[in-house]
Amino acid sequence: MNNIKYILGSFGDPDEMMHGIDKLQENNIKIHDVYTPMPIHGIEAKLGVKRSRLDIAAFFFGITGTCTMLSFVYFAAAYDWPINIGGKPHFALPDFIPITFELTILFCAFGLVGSYYASTHLFPGRAPRVMDLRATNDRFIIAIDAKENAEHSKIDDLLKEAGALEVKYNERKYVSYE
Amino acid sequence: MSGHKESILREPLITGKDITYAKITNDILLPVENKPNRAWWIGFIISLCGATLWVVAVSYTFWFGIGAWGLNKTVGWAWDITGFVWWVGIGHAGTLISAVLLLFRQNWRNSINRSAEAMTIFAVICAATYVVSHMGRPWLAYWVLPLPNQFGSLWVNFNSPLVWDMFAISTYFSVSLLFWYTGLLPDIATIRDRATGVRRRIYSVLSFGWAGNVKTWQRFEAVSLILAGISTPLVLSVHTIVSMDFATSVIPGWHTTIFPPYFVAGAIFSGFAMVLTLLLVARKVLGLENYITMFHIESMNKIIILTGSIVGVAYITEFFIAWYSGSEYEQYAFINRSTGPYWWAYWMMMTCNVISPQLLWFKKIRTSIAATWILSIVVNIGMWFERFVIIVTSLHRDYLPSSWAMFYPSWVDVSVFVGSIGVFFTLFLLFLRVLPSIAIAEVKLLLKSASEQSKMEQIKEGHLDKEQVAEYVESLEKFDSVKQEEYAKI
Numbered sequence: 258m259n260n261i262k263y264i265l266g267s268f269g270d271p272d273e274m275m276h277g278i279d280k281l282q283e284n285n286i287k288i289h290d291v292y293t294p295m296p297i298h299g300i301e302a303k304l305g306v307k308r309s310r311l312d313i314a315a316f317f318f319g320i321t322g323t324c325t326m327l328s329f330v331y332f333a334a335a336y337d338w339p340i341n342i343g344g345k346p347h348f349a350l351p352d353f354i355p356i357t358f359e360l361t362i363l364f365c366a367f368g369l370v371g372s373y374y375a376s377t378h379l380f381p382g383r384a385p386r387v388m389d390l391r392a393t394n395d396r397f398i399i400a401i402d403a404k405e406n407a408e409h410s411k412i413d414d415l416l417k418e419a420g421a422l423e424v425k426y427n428e429r430k431y432v433s434y435e
Numbered sequence: 436m437s438g439h440k441e442s443i444l445r446e447p448l449i450t451g452k453d454i455t456y457a458k459i460t461n462d463i464l465l466p467v468e469n470k471p472n473r474a475w476w477i478g479f480i481i482s483l484c485g486a487t488l489w490v491v492a493v494s495y496t497f498w499f500g501i502g503a504w505g506l507n508k509t510v511g512w513a514w515d516i517t518g519f520v521w522w523v524g525i526g527h528a529g530t531l532i533s534a535v536l537l538l539f540r541q542n543w544r545n546s547i548n549r550s551a552e553a554m555t556i557f558a559v560i561c562a563a564t565y566v567v568s569h570m571g572r573p574w575l576a577y578w579v580l581p582l583p584n585q586f587g588s589l590w591v592n593f594n595s596p597l598v599w600d601m602f603a604i605s606t607y608f609s610v611s612l613l614f615w616y617t618g619l620l621p622d623i624a625t626i627r628d629r630a631t632g633v634r635r636r637i638y639s640v641l642s643f644g645w646a647g648n649v650k651t652w653q654r655f656e657a658v659s660l661i662l663a664g665i666s667t668p669l670v671l672s673v674h675t676i677v678s679m680d681f682a683t684s685v686i687p688g689w690h691t692t693i694f695p696p697y698f699v700a701g702a703i704f705s706g707f708a709m710v711l712t713l714l715l716v717a718r719k720v721l722g723l724e725n726y727i728t729m730f731h732i733e734s735m736n737k738i739i740i741l742t743g744s745i746v747g748v749a750y751i752t753e754f755f756i757a758w759y760s761g762s763e764y765e766q767y768a769f770i771n772r773s774t775g776p777y778w779w780a781y782w783m784m785m786t787c788n789v790i791s792p793q794l795l796w797f798k799k800i801r802t803s804i805a806a807t808w809i810l811s812i813v814v815n816i817g818m819w820f821e822r823f824v825i826i827v828t829s830l831h832r833d834y835l836p837s838s839w840a841m842f843y844p845s846w847v848d849v850s851v852f853v854g855s856i857g858v859f860f861t862l863f864l865l866f867l868r869v870l871p872s873i874a875i876a877e878v879k880l881l882l883k884s885a886s887e888q889s890k891m892e893q894i895k896e897g898h899l900d901k902e903q904v905a906e907y908v909e910s911l912e913k914f915d916s917v918k919q920e921e922y923a924k925i
Contacts, residue, residue, distance in 0.1 A: 383644030395456035
């Protein structure tokens with residue numbers, strides 16, 4: 258029993274899994290993480306995941322795009338090589354709104370998705386850290402650190418009582434490693 | 436969320452019995468995890484022939500220059516720009532479905548957004564190839580970018596809508612690609628965890644290491660919502676800027692302020708028609724009738740009537756304003772459109788875009804798969820003619836009657852257009868084989884709230900208004916995968 262690293266409660270239904278989280282937390286058992294095939298609303302509050310600050314980041318990336326394009330167009334069209342186009346002002350602001358808008362969106366989207374990938378450690382070729390291969394298919398997995406929580410039989414009972422279809426004792430943290 | 440039950444008055448978004456999370460995965464991944472069937476091969480070979488034709492025609496254009504096309508001194512823009520605007524317009528439905536419908540919480544989008552977004556990307560690729568090939572010297576295509584060059588730093592003309600268009604199309608393409616790919620990550624991870632060997636390695640790299648833990652999912656939803664929020668004005672800006680390529684000129688027939696909203700409505704109109712053309716076939720061939728239901732088809736048809744009618748109003752308004760302006764050149768441009776040598780193109784456009792979509796007011800037609808499919812193709816034809824009419828009829832009779840001319844396409848014009856359709860279908864068919872054509876994770880969200888089986892359970896439990904249940908059961912009659920007898924027993 259000593260080699261067990263993680264206990265996994267495998268649920269077939271998201272509501273039962275939520276019930277399982279409540280049960281474990283009532284008994285002061287710390288949950289390592291939960292793996293689901295789809296987003297489950299309300300789970301982040303239970304597990305204490307902080308509110309995302311990606312929206313704030315997106316706003317600042319967008320503003321950066323706006324400033325970049327406006328200052329660049331000013332430099333190119335009014336300072337570096339001003340051209341007289343039909344006697345119109347060199348810095349014809351209304352004409353530059355469409356491109357400024359496009360750059361705002363471009364910076365915002367790339368900045369946002371880049372920060373998302375960085376903050377959740379997603380990048381091409383990263384080794385998938387999967388505890389149960391069915392977690393991306395039809396199972397909702399609650400993972401509990403077996404070393405920190407010693408009462409394995411109690412955890413087992415709680416999970417089964419909540420409706421877990423299966424309780425696994427993994428000796429390796431991630432099953433996806435070769 | 437999962438405990439929440441949807442009203443019985445709403446039609447189900449997933450039909451069929453005994454649907455489980457595992458069955459959703461199996462059904463959607465069927466074409467990805469198995470060898471393709473005969474229908475796929477036939478479609479793929481035909482599309483590949485088209486794509487080959489495209490390569491030949493575009494290479495011919497590159498080699499001999501755009502003199503290979505039917506252009507002349509009077510009509511300097513014709514099939515190339517027609518094709519470009521047509522493809523960009525088709526792309527718009529994908530973003531509309533994935534972004535606008537997400538903001539409006541229309542959860543029927545969940546099962547069609549993936550393939551519609553893929554369609555957007557492929558359509559924009561087709562459009563972009565037109566931009567490059569109509570340049571004459573495509574190897575200098577980078578000159579449209581604001582790069583300091585060897586002639587001193589003479590910059591591009593930022594006052595030109597063509598430069599705006601370059602910014603708009605490239606932003607639109609890259610943001611759509613980001614949105615699409617980020618949404619694909621969880622589904623690629625699903626394929627990865629079911630695959631073995633080399634396939635597993637490939638999908639592992641593509642999945643970016645997705646594991647589906649709480650924080651990743653929570654941030655994923657935040658990212659989707661923000662991307663939807665910024666893509667909505669983006670998609671409107673793209674076709675607005677495309678319309679400005681024409682509207683900021685002083686050519687009668689182009690110089691109108693109605694163009695931006697009229698082009699955007701037309702884009703959504705043609706885009707939804709293309710989504711229907713593709714999905715009606717795909718759902719049958721891939722056996723996805725349980726996920727892309729009659730409700731989806733009917734909803735898309737409703738959007739087609741709405742946008743088709745907006746386009747119709749725009750045609751009439753244009754005509755009225757031409758008369759009301761008192762400008763004889765403007766008036767002539769419109770009289771010439773409808774009664775001049777290109778009258779047939781104008782009336783083709785009017786029939787296909789304004790008159791025939793009105794048939795969709797009838798529920799019988801709206802919920803008939805054959806009628807919908809035919810109408811969707813009619814709309815695509817009509818929207819191609821709309822661009823042709825706007826572009827060619829406005830140019831072919833200009834200010835000097837001595838230079839009036841007609842436009843006759845050469846074989847290269849025709850081949851580039853037919854070939855681009857081949858390229859589009861080749862890419863789409865490859866997509867169906869290697870990536871899930873329906874967003875698996877998003878459809879799973881609907882299982883407990885909006886599926887037919889969950890509603891059936893609700894009915895069995897009782898406590899529901901009898902009239903509402905009767906109405907619901909009656910509405911199911913038109914679903915081709917639902918059997919009415921099941922409900923007679925309850």
